[in-house]
Amino acid sequence: MGLWTLLEKSSYISFLAYSTLSISAYILLFAGAVVMITGFLGCCAVIREKKACLLFYLIILISVYAAELAAGILAYIYYETISEELKDSLNETIIHNYAQPGMNDVTYAIDHLQQDFKCCGSDSYEDWRYSLYTITANTSGTIVPDSCCKTMTEECGRRDHPSNIYRVEGGCMTKLEIFLQEHLLLIGAISIGIACFQLIGVSMSACFLCVLYKEEKEELYNTI
Numbered sequence: 001m002g003l004w005t006l007l008e009k010s011s012y013i014s015f016l017a018y019s020t021l022s023i024s025a026y027i028l029l030f031a032g033a034v035v036m037i038t039g040f041l042g043c044c045a046v047i048r049e050k051k052a053c054l055l056f057y058l059i060i061l062i063s064v065y066a067a068e069l070a071a072g073i074l075a076y077i078y079y080e081t082i083s084e085e086l087k088d089s090l091n092e093t094i095i096h097n098y099a100q101p102g103m104n105d106v107t108y109a110i111d112h113l114q115q116d117f118k119c120c121g122s123d124s125y126e127d128w129r130y131s132l133y134t135i136t137a138n139t140s141g142t143i144v145p146d147s148c149c150k151t152m153t154e155e156c157g158r159r160d161h162p163s164n165i166y167r168v169e170g171g172c173m174t175k176l177e178i179f180l181q182e183h184l185l186l187i188g189a190i191s192i193g194i195a196c197f198q199l200i201g202v203s204m205s206a207c208f209l210c211v212l213y214k215e216e217k218e219e220l221y222n223t224i
Contacts, residue, residue, distance in 0.1 A: 005214050009086070010183035012176065012180065013015070013181070014105065014109050015086065015089055015090050015093060015105065015109065015113075015176065016082070016085060016086065016089060016180075021075075021078065021082075021180065021183070021184065021187075023071075023074065023211070024042075024071045024072075024074050024075045024078070024184075024187050024188075024191070025187065026060060027067050027068070027070065027074075027191075028044075028071050028175060028187065028190070028191055028194075029069065030067070030133065031064045031067045031068045031071070031194075032194075033127060034059075034060065034063075034064055034222075035198075038060050038061075041053060041057050042054070042057040042061075042201075042205065045057050045165055046208060049212055051209065051212050051213065051216070054208065054209050054212065058202065058205045058206060058209060059204060061198060061201055061202045061205060062202055064198060065195050065198040065202055068085045068191045068192070068194050068195040068198060069192065069195040071187070071188075071191040072187070072188045072189070072190075072191030072192035072195060073188075073192075074183070075184045075187040075188035075191065076184070076185075076188045078184055079181055079184045079185060081187070082177065082180055082181060082184065083177055083181075085175060086168070086173060086176065086177050086195065087122075090122045090173050091122040091123070091127065091173075092170065092175065093106060093110065094110065094121065094122055094127055094128065094131055095127070095130055095132065096111055096131075096132060098131055098132070098133045098145065099133045099145070099208060100132060100133075108149070109199065111145060111147035112145075112147075113172055113176060114145065114147040114148055114166070115147050115152065117175040117176065118150070118166050118168065119145070119166050119168045119171055119175055120144055120166040120167065120168070120171065120172070121148070121171045121172065122164055122165065122171050122172060122173045123170065123171040123173055124168075124169075124170075124171050125144055125148060125165050125166065125167055125171070126127055127171065128143065128144045128145070129143075137158070143157065143158055144157040144165055145157050148165050148166055149164050149165060149166075150164040150165070150166060154160035160163040162221060
């Protein structure tokens with residue numbers, strides 16, 4: 001889930017002023033990788049009854065549990081604040097950054113967003129009227145990026161009052177907000193769900209470690 005967020009939806013994350021969503025995804029990815037790598041260590045520790053290795057594995061499990069729980073809580077907290085942040089950052093990006101020098105990634109992300117969600121502008125297609133992209137175009141009439149067009153052809157967004165422009169109420173902001181909020185809920189649910197599952201592993205490892213220490217204590221007592 002964390003890897004999919006970072007690879008497939010990274011262009012949408014770039015619209016956010018803060019990296020909370022990325023942090024949650026990175027935590028989820030890191031925790032999953034650590035569990036996979038240390039799982040072999042845990043098996044060996046149990047089979048060979050190595051207390052030091054099992055204790056080390058237990059500490060790792062507790063750390064991963066805490067990280068996954070934190071990622072889940074962070075995602076749910078961010079769910080409540082993403083609307084205002086997105087409203088400001090997306091509009092600012094459209095007005096100041098689209099098709100500007102050194103902003104190829106941002107331009108691609110906006111084009112990708114408008115085509116994916118079949119929308120135009122932050123709140124409406126009229127948002128483009130105030131953008132540097134439109135101001136520097138030196139063309140009269142309605143000017144929007146070609147990615148705003150229902151049937152995208154070269155310079156289709158520069159025609160005067162083009163009939164094929166997406167005029168969705170709420171623009172891209174509403175659709176992107178819903179998408180990111182759903183994604184945050186999913187990350188939160190998966191993180192907390194895995195954390196609860198990890199708690200079982202922590203409990204079993206702790207119990208087995210206690211048994212080993214108890215056996216060692218009994219053996220030491222019997223030798224005296």
